[in-house]
Amino acid sequence: MSKSVPKLYLALLVILAVGCAGQKYCGFKQKELEQSFVPMAGFTQRPSVSCDHVVFLDKEPTDRKFIDLGIIAPRDVKAKSWANAVQAARAAAALKGADAIFLVSEQDKEAWGFAFSNYGGHGGSKNYVTLRCKAIVWDDNK
DSSP states (O other), rough: OOOOHHHHHHHOOOOOOOHHOOEEEEEEEEHHHHHEEEEEOOOOOOOOGGGGEEEEESOOOSOEEEEEEEEEOOOOGOOOOOHHHHHHHHHHHHHOOSEEEEEEEEEEEEEEEEEEEEEEEEEEEEEEEEEEEEEEETTTTT
16 A cells, blocks of 8 residues: 555646646647737637748738738747747737738847845846737738
């Protein structure tokens, strides 16, 4: 019986670790992706698509008609690089069934912070990226 007790604790630990982590979508927490999406007027939910389906454009397309789905603003503290911010925006757009996103604005930020513990102090500056993108679907009927 004593051998089964550690196995039971291990099983409970694994269940808690997996259950508390939350659902992920394309490597990002789905809840945070949902929070980063602001729907446009008239938005209707579409089926989710793969993250690879969503194309990143550096400006609004002029050669093809599209429908606006919403604005995506990934949380600053999670976007530690330009690439990470774009991937988070693509993931949020994929959840809403977008075909593409294009850049509306971007900003690099620097923050300072320090913490102290029994092992000494640590901290310094950290760089973050803030970006806003518009999620769109192609409208070949226009």
